Amino acid sequence: MSVVLIGLPASGKTTVGAALATVLGLSFIDTDVLIEERTGSLVREIFADQGEDHFRQLEQVAAADALASGGVVSLGGGAIMTEAIRAMLPGHQVVWLDVSVVTLTRRAGMNRLRPLLLTDVRAQMSALAAKRLPVYERTATWRVDAEQPVDDIVAQIMDHLASAAVVTVRVEADQPYDVLIGRGVASKLVERLEGVARIAILHPPVLHDRAAAMAAKLPGAMLIEAPAGEAAKTTTVLDHCWRALAQAGFTRSDAVVGLGGGTTTDLAGFVAATMLRGLPYFSLPTTVLAMADAAVGGKTGVNLPEGKNLVGAFWEPRAVACDLDFLGDLPSAEVASGLGEIIKCGFIADSEILDLARLDPQALTNTSTPAFAEALTRAIQVKTAVVSQDLREQAKAGQVGREALNYGHTLAHAIEKVEGFTWAHGAAVAVGMVFAAEVARRLGLLNDDEVALHREVLASVGLPVSYHASDWSQLRSVMSVDKKARGNHLRLVLLEGIGHPTALADIPEDLLADSYAAIG
Ligand SMILES: NC(=O)c1ccc[n+]([C@@H]2O[C@H](COP(=O)([O-])OP(=O)(O)OC[C@H]3O[C@@H](n4cnc5c(N)ncnc54)[C@H](O)[C@@H]3O)[C@@H](O)[C@H]2O)c1
Ligand SMILES: [Zn+2]
Incomplete structure (x- = not known):
């Protein structure tokens, strides 16, 4: 446009x-x-x-x-x-x-x-x-x-x-809700909260001013500052939030707002899910990753020392506002990380996203462009469509369902783990998708051009497409214990052509090793 x-x-x-x-x-x-x-x-x-x-x-x-x-x-x-x-x-x-x-x-x-x-x-x-x-x-x-x-x-x-540019995506959950995407849509969330007696706005330190500006418009609002990053998703922080709500006298007609990246919205959603057995929750994601991925789908939770996201609940928000005005100060590495998830949606379901990247990758990395807004909206629509059909990760046998969103994630989780979580999630997913594409090529599911398209599109927005810092045997054993691996069997989401995800188990080990060598 x-x-x-x-x-x-x-x-x-x-x-x-x-x-x-x-x-x-x-x-x-x-x-x-x-x-x-x-x-x-x-x-x-x-x-x-x-x-x-x-x-x-x-x-x-x-x-x-x-x-x-x-x-x-x-x-x-x-x-x-x-x-x-x-x-x-x-x-x-x-x-x-x-x-x-x-x-x-x-x-x-x-x-x-x-x-x-x-x-x-x-x-x-x-x-x-x-x-x-x-x-x-x-x-x-x-x-x-x-x-x-x-x-x-x-x-x-x-x-x-x-x-003029506000887009509304309807999510058909148990209680359907709207995802608003556009500039200034935070104000629309504020409108929906008017009249609520008590509102807790959970936010990271970097968004204090934004949270305070929102609270100033809502007489019943209080701020709860959570640490930045994964440090927010701990039982200690959770305890602090629960007690703050209890001390403020929250009732079931009050509300929780998560204003921040995916760590804040995961925490805030879980606080809402558990306090008084469930409070209304409103999500205001402020990173590309949180908008494209964490904000839709109803998954909330915190980490344990034993592993990430081990405690959680499905809790749908009442509304989600993806306000593009919040993205102006987001570091470029965070933008690229979120683009990894957006491009993933392009590969599994909407090749228009890939076309946008091919047409003008620079525009895609600039969150103020119409191309970025379109790609983000399309990714949210893909996630919405997938989760609407499989709300609780219970796809029937033979259907890939919500698991499709895991494209590139099996290797990505292993890389994140062996790298001590120093890699941006989207960057690890980018490498994981190239790996999955190489596996699919060897199984005759993708052709050379489709594999090349993975490298072209991901590299064009500044994401990594190769990795060789770890031994295959080390990564392979980490992959076996991935939460989503279903026992010890490695199950990979692969594409049978662009836009057609499938999940396969029992892939020959030498084929996996050979595919890993191809991304080095
Ligand atoms: N629930 C789900 O379905 C789901 C899906 C994907 C990811 N996640 C979770 O999301 C988390 C990752 O999310 P993330 O990448 O947004 O990380 P994050 O929440 O740690 O945000 C990244 C950093 O950016 C800062 N930040 C946030 N908004 C900003 C802004 N507008 N401007 C400047 N800085 C800002 C944060 O304070 C943080 O330091 C992980 O914990 C992951 O498990 C959840
Ligand atoms: Zn992801």
Whole structure:
């Protein structure tokens, strides 16, 4: 999706477009400038020498290329009159910069380079307005009063894009709930919490200010700070949280909010599941991994010294808000880790995610781009679809069910363990998927191109695709004791072609070892 600015000549498309692109961290293309670069001539020279028809043809090609950029695009004032260009606009945000003819005449009169305005500026502008305004009105998805200072116009467009871009994914659990994805959606969660007498907001230290800002809008809210990372998922922290709720006099009509990464939401969800045998829980995941994976599916829990996630419960949230505004300060390694899970969803169920990565991997690593929002949304839809059909990991024999989400995870868990949990989870999953692809190739389930696609897509977003720091025999024995290994039999999720996961046991040991050698 691109953000397209339309409007009469001198309505500020270039200035506003450049400023908007800077704020969004996206490219900016002015179709007139693109045409001038391509032809080496000024627009008015093309008009004078080759006529308007010729210019409109050049403009059509330039518009198609600019719209494919996924950035901010300023369409030349008359471009919108070309039917073929209007036909390109569905799916894009088309913002009309509306400025009165009087103001435009004043602005344009000072700029004598515009081809259609050389004589009688006022009369020309009125005539253009009469022809074009009805078309702008019809074509724009939104109109902004563009007689304000540029910063205010940009701020209003940003607000509009935020509200226009909210996606709601419905999860069909025992009690169905919504996952809201978009900028500013935390405020929608706040709306749902209004009127609740007591609300505990669990958060890590780094999100104290965000949590406090949320609490300020909810008179019944109290903050509980949990340690960052896995240190949050301990029985000691759990005990502290339970007691804080007890001391505050929580009842079953009160609520718990988990605001943080997957460790915070796992802890908060489990506190909600267990306190008073179950309190309403609201999830506000703030890392890519937590949004793409931890927030949907109802799994909550804490670790024991004996192992990760050994104590837990299924407890569905009342609502989940994936507010993209929270991701701005997330370290790039955390973003890449979450992308590992998003791309996993691409391999097991939605190849459009892989296409997004192939088209523009840079855009995918930037959480403020529309491409990132789309990939995240698609991943959440994949997880939602899988868990809706298999709420409690009880798929029938012969069906892969929720286990599909474990793609790449068997080797990943072993790597995480032998590396003492110093590896980002998504990075380990990336290596695990390449391993699984190599196994599938050897079993005749994937072809060479499909295996190459694993390496290409994962590497393009900065994830590792090889690993050789450990002996196979060591990793193999760790894999046998994985919680999900079902006894001592190693069961791997493999793809029978992209988008078709299956789970296989009893894979020949030499084939596994050979596959491991291939990722070294
Ligand atoms: N319940 C599930 O289904 C499920 C699924 C996948 C993972 N998980 C769990 O999720 C956990 C991993 O989640 P994670 O990767 O989000 O780790 P995390 O919660 O430790 O977050 C990573 C780090 O980023 C910080 N942080 C969080 N939000 C931030 C923000 N917006 N800006 C800057 N820093 C921020 C955190 O304080 C932490 O230091 C694991 O414990 C895993 O078991 C659970
Ligand atoms: Zn995972």
